[in-house]
Amino acid sequence: EIVLTQSPGTLSLSPGERATLSCRASQSVSSSYLTWYQQKPDQAPRLLIYGASSRAIGIPDRFSGSGSGTDFTLTISRLEPEDFAVYYCQQYGSSQYTFGQGTKLEI
Amino acid sequence: QVQLVQSGAEVKKPGASVKVSCKASGYTFTSYFMHWVRQAPGQGLEWMGRINPSDAHIHHAQKFQGRVTMTRDTSTSTVYMEVSSLTSEDTAVYYCARELEGTCYFDFWGQGTLVTVSS
Numbered sequence: 285e286i287v288l289t290q291s292p293g294t295l296s297l298s299p300g301e302r303a304t305l306s307c308r309a310s311q312s313v314s315s316s317y318l319t320w321y322q323q324k325p326d327q328a329p330r331l332l333i334y335g336a337s338s339r340a341i342g343i344p345d346r347f348s349g350s351g352s353g354t355d356f357t358l359t360i361s362r363l364e365p366e367d368f369a370v371y372y373c374q375q376y377g378s379s380q381y382t383f384g385q386g387t388k389l390e391i
Numbered sequence: 392q393v394q395l396v397q398s399g400a401e402v403k404k405p406g407a408s409v410k411v412s413c414k415a416s417g418y419t420f421t422s423y424f425m426h427w428v429r430q431a432p433g434q435g436l437e438w439m440g441r442i443n444p445s446d447a448h449i450h451h452a453q454k455f456q457g458r459v460t461m462t463r464d465t466s467t468s469t470v471y472m473e474v475s476s477l478t479s480e481d482t483a484v485y486y487c488a489r490e491l492e493g494t495c496y497f498d499f500w501g502q503g504t505l506v507t508v509s510s
Contacts, residue, residue: 317496374438381452
């Protein structure tokens with residue numbers, strides 16, 4: 285099973301700042317199958333980025349994804365108050381889907 | 392619009408089973424896999440398995456094989472997930488989430504169903 289490790293566990297920033305979230309895989313992941321989600325308290329996760337770098341419908345362009353192989357990054361260029369949430373990466377490989385443990389983005 | 396509406400919260404005793412439903416609307420039910428993902432209190436997301444509503448083929452996460460059953464009813468566009476032999480570690484919010492076949496990500500999620508296992 286491919287293990288995804290996200291860092292940092294918690295990221296404390298202010299509105300207007302840039303956020304960089306990391307997702308590292310225990311073995312190589314196809315970029316086509318690396319996805320990012322946002323989850324706010326008491327809500328279901330929401331799709332942000334699929335295929336490592338493609339924004340989902342309705343996602344603002346301040347969100348961007350990059351990376352390949354074992355290292356992937358989610359960047360939020362200028363934080364808005366509504367961006368403070370928990371972010372998860374997810375991959376598909378070897379017929380299994382796995383999630384990272386999440387990064388909490390807090391003010 | 393797309394909707395995945397899940398059944399309500401459940402409280403179960405250890406050793407019991409629970410069955411959660413997810414009713415889909417607003418899209419072609421058989422064109423998307425349906426997955427189940429759970430989240431224990433204060434914890435991350437854990438993939439449990441998926442069902443193909445078109446042919447009822449199931450693929451489980453290794454951890455849940457033998458204890459989780461998934462079924463579907465195409466007449467009502469509903470999928471079901473049953474977890475047996477519940478323990479306190481199964482206390483979690485259970486989500487259904489759809490995947491357009493082959494994309495390997497979840498583009499729409501249900502609202503979640505809280506299952507509490509307590510004696």
